[in-house]
Amino acid sequence: MTYTLGIDIGSGAVKSVLFRNDGNNHEWIAKRCERIRRRAPMDLAQQGYDELLDEAKLKSADIAYVATTGEGENVKFATGHFYSMTTHARGAIFLQPEARAVVDIGALNGRAISIDERGKVLSYKMTSQCASGSGQFLENIARYLGVAVEEIGPLSMSAANPEKVSSICAVLAETDVINMVSRGIATTDILKGIHISMASRLAKLLKVTGITQGKVLLTGGLALDVGLLAALREELVAEKMALLQAESHAESIYAGAIGAALWGAFRHDKLKQLAQAVNEAVPA
Amino acid sequence: MTVAPIIQRCEALFDDLHFNSVKEWKAREPGRKAVGFMPVYVPREIIHAAGMLPVGIMGGGDQLEVIQGDAYYQSYICRIPRSTLEMGLTGRLDCLDGMLFPSICDVIRNLSGMWQILFKDKYVRYIDVPQNYQDNVGGEFYIEEMQVLREGLGQLAGRPITDDDLRRSIAVYNENRRAVQELYRYRALKPWQALSYEVYLVLRAGMVLPPEEHTQLVRDYIAAVDTEKRPQRDNARIVVTGAFCEQPPLGLIKSIEMAGCYIVDDDFMLVLRWLLDDVPVTGDPLEELSKAFLHRSASTASKYDVKKEDKGQYLLHQVKSNGAEGVIFAAPSFCDPALLERPMLQDILAKQKVPYTAFKYAENTGQMAPIREQAGTFADSIKLWSAA
Numbered sequence: 132m133t134y135t136l137g138i139d140i141g142s143g144a145v146k147s148v149l150f151r152n153d154g155n156n157h158e159w160i161a162k163r164c165e166r167i168r169r170r171a172p173m174d175l176a177q178q179g180y181d182e183l184l185d186e187a188k189l190k191s192a193d194i195a196y197v198a199t200t201g202e203g204e205n206v207k208f209a210t211g212h213f214y215s216m217t218t219h220a221r222g223a224i225f226l227q228p229e230a231r232a233v234v235d236i237g238a239l240n241g242r243a244i245s246i247d248e249r250g251k252v253l254s255y256k257m258t259s260q261c262a263s264g265s266g267q268f269l270e271n272i273a274r275y276l277g278v279a280v281e282e283i284g285p286l287s288m289s290a291a292n293p294e295k296v297s298s299i300c301a302v303l304a305e306t307d308v309i310n311m312v313s314r315g316i317a318t319t320d321i322l323k324g325i326h327i328s329m330a331s332r333l334a335k336l337l338k339v340t341g342i343t344q345g346k347v348l349l350t351g352g353l354a355l356d357v358g359l360l361a362a363l364r365e366e367l368v369a370e371k372m373a374l375l376q377a378e379s380h381a382e383s384i385y386a387g388a389i390g391a392a393l394w395g396a397f398r399h400d401k402l403k404q405l406a407q408a409v410n411e412a413v414p415a
Numbered sequence: 416m417t418v419a420p421i422i423q424r425c426e427a428l429f430d431d432l433h434f435n436s437v438k439e440w441k442a443r444e445p446g447r448k449a450v451g452f453m454p455v456y457v458p459r460e461i462i463h464a465a466g467m468l469p470v471g472i473m474g475g476g477d478q479l480e481v482i483q484g485d486a487y488y489q490s491y492i493c494r495i496p497r498s499t500l501e502m503g504l505t506g507r508l509d510c511l512d513g514m515l516f517p518s519i520c521d522v523i524r525n526l527s528g529m530w531q532i533l534f535k536d537k538y539v540r541y542i543d544v545p546q547n548y549q550d551n552v553g554g555e556f557y558i559e560e561m562q563v564l565r566e567g568l569g570q571l572a573g574r575p576i577t578d579d580d581l582r583r584s585i586a587v588y589n590e591n592r593r594a595v596q597e598l599y600r601y602r603a604l605k606p607w608q609a610l611s612y613e614v615y616l617v618l619r620a621g622m623v624l625p626p627e628e629h630t631q632l633v634r635d636y637i638a639a640v641d642t643e644k645r646p647q648r649d650n651a652r653i654v655v656t657g658a659f660c661e662q663p664p665l666g667l668i669k670s671i672e673m674a675g676c677y678i679v680d681d682d683f684m685l686v687l688r689w690l691l692d693d694v695p696v697t698g699d700p701l702e703e704l705s706k707a708f709l710h711r712s713a714s715t716a717s718k719y720d721v722k723k724e725d726k727g728q729y730l731l732h733q734v735k736s737n738g739a740e741g742v743i744f745a746a747p748s749f750c751d752p753a754l755l756e757r758p759m760l761q762d763i764l765a766k767q768k769v770p771y772t773a774f775k776y777a778e779n780t781g782q783m784a785p786i787r788e789q790a791g792t793f794a795d796s797i798k799l800w801s802a803a
Contacts, residue, residue, distance in 0.1 A: 196649070204673050204791075211649030212675050214788070217795040251800060252792075398649050398798055409652070412738030413603045413679075 137392030143238030147179030198395030218390030287358025290323030354383030471622030513538030
């Protein structure tokens with residue numbers, strides 16, 4: 132039995148999870164999610180690590196593998212780092228074993244990943260550096276409109292006449308929103324319009340990965356935005372991809388950290404045999 | 416001595432595109448001369464035997480703005496000849512009394528011609544290498560090439576280069592190669608201790624320091640780094656190949672490592688370990704240097720392979736003898752030798768089930784995010800999905 136810890140440093144929050152692993156049985160025993168809010172992500176990673184150990188009454192020496200993902204390459208106490216695609220794919224399979232695609236939409240960018248039943252990435256497509264498909268953009272707009280982040284989804288769901296915004300560039304999209312506000316467009320319609328634009332982009336990313344049917348799990352910071360999920364379902368129908376079933380999970384925000392912890396457990400089991408192979412290849 | 420001051424010194428040498436250390440070396444004794452050489456390999460023993468300092472000119476890196484150099488080459492030519500010209504035309508290489516251009520590709524051959532026209536007061540020579548590995552054919556040709564170089568440098572030095580001078584220099588470089596090989600072996604065993612960007616800087620110092628001093632520096636680094644306790648990461652062990660001429664920016668080497676790859680072998684500055692073992696210090700020195708080149712030297716895209724089955728064997732040996740799990744093909748944009756050879760090498764690796772990935776760079780590449788992403792996902796694929 133081993134304990135592994137996964138830390139996902141995103142651009143909006145640091146998520147940490149602790150797992151107890153016994154062969155193929157993985158028990159999730161603790162979690163933390165801390166919004167960055169102008170604090171040092173590395174300090175938050177250390178804080179999350181310490182808190183998880185305290186909660187589980189464990190010591191550092193009890194942790195077989197600390198795996199980072201996201202922007203966590205420089206975490207000093209990490210055993211190894213995995214890339215976000217890899218960890219979100221594995222985390223998605225843990226949360227929803229039937230998932231065959233992941234839409235990871237966080238504060239900075241979004242990506243669609245086609246996966247197999249083991250959590251192996253088969254293909255992926257990412258948004259470019261343009262921020263209009265990102266959570267940060269949505270959060271900024273909510274702030275302009277005087278809406279709390281938690282209200283975005285429900286308000287969007289109650290829209291009657293959504294107004295679409297530019298889906299190409301965050302700057303143009305913000306201009307669109309300012310024009311809508313001055314034209315007296317309802318907040319609900321603006322938010323729904325933004326969701327449609329984002330969902331339209333995500334549906335196109337999914338199409339490029341080549342997946343045509345099966346469950347699609349939303350992960351990342353925006354996974355619990357019910358308005359975005361509803362818009363994505365509508366866009367999948369509009370894009371003739373109705374055989375894809377988009378869904379979310381209450382713990383979707385932890386998918387990256389979960390994947391990191393589980394891959395860490397896998398690597399821990401392999402490391403001894405690798406060390407032996409290296410010693411044989413490179414005599415001291 | 417600790418690692419930090421050693422690396423600081425190497426970093427200062429690396430950053431100095433005015434070659435002040437070469438100027439200082441020359442100023443220490445009147446009449447001293449320095450001769451520059453480009454990648455991949457020249458017999459530095461001959462320069463050293465003439466009492467001169469061999470200086471490796473590895474391009475202008477990412478800190479040099481190329482303005483004049485761009486006027487001499489088309490935009491679809493790699494960057495090293497343009498940045499080298501820039502350094503020459505802006506007086507940065509005035510401290511060199513000569514310049515050697517080894518046979519790498521047509522571009523560098525043309526550069527040697529340009530140098531002869533532009534810098535008429537300097538000793539300039541194109542170093543041709545054998546395409547035949549029989550001692551009585553390619554060997555004779557190569558000995559003749561080295562003899563011409565020996566006489567030319569002897570004239571520049573104002574004294575002939577004797578066989579004993581050459582033997583002493585061969586011994587000095589044998590020792591330097593041993594030290595460099597020790598460093599590579601140490602890194603292959605403990606890549607978390609000897610970080611690749613540090614190893615690179617230590618090796619790069621050998622391009623401007625006298626070999627005796629560099630040998631000591633390499634050994635000081637190994638001793639110092641071995642006393643530090645550095646965290647061991649679960650990184651994929653990879654070989655970097657294709658970077659034998661135009662050098663990658665230091666940020667690229669750091670990015671590969673940061674992305675989750677330990678570089679356990681590479682082909683940066685191959686001149687330091689081109690010859691695979693000691694050159695005998697007895698016998699005819701040029702003949703021994705020739706035999707070492709023909710029969711016991713490294714392989715790279717700019718070196719002719721006589722037999723088809725020899726292609727890729729050196730790379731495979733690098734992989735197997737260093738316990739590597741994959742190969743990163745990192746070649747400069749527009750590098751004909753590296754990019755033409757790449758598909759052949761990839762085919763050989765695929766047959767041996769060695770995973771690989773490939774990208775291109777220029778010595779002034781600044782945007783590392785795509786390289787980090789690619790190297791990182793490659794490391795993940797090795798760690799999670801390779802058959803090993």
